Amino acid sequence: MNETLDKTNMSVRDRLSAFAASFGLPRLIIAAFLLLLFIAAPFVGADFWTQISNTINRFSWNAVMVLAMVPMIHSGCGLNFGLPLGIISGLLGATLSIELGFTGPFSFVMAILIATPFALILGAGYGWLLNKIKGGEMMIATYVGFSSVSFMCMMWLLLPYKSPTMVWGLSGKGLRTTISLEGFYDKVLANILQINIGNLSIPTGTLLFFALLAFGMWAFLHSKTGTAMTAVGSNPTFAKAAGVNVDRSRLLSVILSTWLAAVGILVYEQGFGFVQLYMAPFYMALPAVSAILIGGATVNKATIPNVIIGTFLFQGIVTMTPTVMNSMIHMDMSEVIRVVVSQGMILYALTRKTEAAK
């Protein structure tokens, strides 16, 4: 309340600079860049509404994975570079659901149900490990992700999958690198209540699904357990003194994050239309990490609006740069821009002095 009163007294310029300070300079630059891309799009012959639909579509695919960052940031475990572990639970759910013969929309529900126990078990192990090495979470999380992905590369070949839609045609064993989801849960969420106006199409179902999860997360963070988790993140000593079980809170946050990552990859797959195995999940953590940071989160603070703004900005840049830059300067610099923007954002967050205190 006081804050709003103060704001009315400030001059426009003060307010603008205060806004810039709270929003963060890199974020402002990225937002301005995206705005510029949107303005430039019609001039270089790219259809504005198609671009908007693409951005919204990609937003809907990725938002849940970005949401998975929130619990661990809240409990002080830092950025979840170990996202691939959750993704692997999701992939296990996806492949097992197809293997067991489920089809259509029901296979999506089953994929989530099957993925859940894997996510809980792997998440619990991962959380236990992170409790042992407080302070070094991020580096170890990265390598836990990498090792689990490369371990599963062997497993995809060795596990006795039989379904002909998934295994290599010739040898009859070993999963393919990409599995089409046609006839299973391809676009299953996106097709619910889809809105099509001219070139604009909005995957309402996926957005609603994300909204549901985001609301659940918001409600959880405001529950007693959620508040305790935030307390652990902001000041572990104080939380301990207040009678909160620090290790348990952290464990819970890691499990939650892993489960959300598992659901996130399934949502991504239903939008994309394919299951990608083997090395595909390897670098999937980095876009999610940079998205939430672009949205205004820091290493130890994140909110649901951060997720939404960040995913929109990041995916906006990813979808817009190839088309706009290509037609503008006839060079595909999108890859370079994506790398520099996303990694630069992570670096910026890691080097902030105020957040360096653990």
Add this chain to the structure above:
Amino acid sequence: MKNNNSRKNFLSFLANNSVPILFILICVVCIPVSGFSPSYLINEIVTRMGRNIFLILCLLIPIMAGMGLNFGMTLGAMAAELALILVSDWQIWGIPGVVLAMILSIPFSILLGMLCGKILNMAKGREMITSYIISFFMNGIYQLIVLYMMGPIIPIKHSNVKLPRGYGIRNSVDLIHMRQCLDNLLAVRVGGVKIPVLTFLLIGLLCLFIIWFRKTKLGQDMRAVGQDMDVARDAGINVERTRIISIVMSTVLAGFGMVIYLQNMGNIATYSSHSQIGMFCIAALLVGGASVDRASIGNVFLGVVLFHTMFIVAPKAGAMITGDSMIGEYFRVFVSYAVITIALIMYETKKRKVKSQAGKQLQLEQEQEEAAANE
């Protein structure tokens, strides 16, 4: 009593060297299964030693300064690649080309190293993840330079280096006229095994340099900084500067190492040569028994031999055992990551243990003091 003690020693020896012992076991199992002849195996290992040891040695200096495993050594590799691309466009071949590439890589390395050091100073306590992200970030900048600036801004003349579209560098730059020129000069053949003497001489020189450097004032400063930054600062050491110097040295040496590596390979995969190099070097060092805060030259040599033996035999052994050659490929990648993961976990748990022990010690002393005061 004595027996008990020696058993304890044996157990702690096992615990401290678990990674090398595990690797020796893997190699012992895999070598016979793979069915490679010993001379082929020794030849391969010697080649790989010459190729990799210089690169791995550059990791020792940041470890000394307490900055952990320098994932930013990739920056040095990029500097070396830039230098080699330019040198091969100028068509300077053979030994002069290699030497020129090394000299040319120095300014790039210093620049990148200083940048990396500055950023790491802003992220004390999480150097490793930061240096890891820096390597990704700089990879983007590297692509920007090599793919878009080489041609229009940085003159590149020859079409065997340049992409047909007029700017940017080809996916693979041929170093055929430089291929193994260091290795072949002074090479000695012992029973069918080629030993690249000159390369090993360079490695020996670097080892001597590192041993000497540890004893210099700067080396001592680095170790002090590595022990405890606050104490070092109180002792009048410029901590920030020392840390930057250690990263710059590491980057420059990594640049030299990469030139040696690439002249052995004979071509540059312009966009991927550097991306994996950091991971493999670090894994090899850790396999040799090093940890995040302690590494010696011996670790480097042992690590290279064990890691690369595993690397050579794993695909073949995997194919023999499971009937699928990809299993072995994936297995060695998994092992590299797993080794790094385990080493990081061991380091962090040890750090916590030491911290809690120090805390207990302090508490005990305080209680004693209080007891003494009460008396």
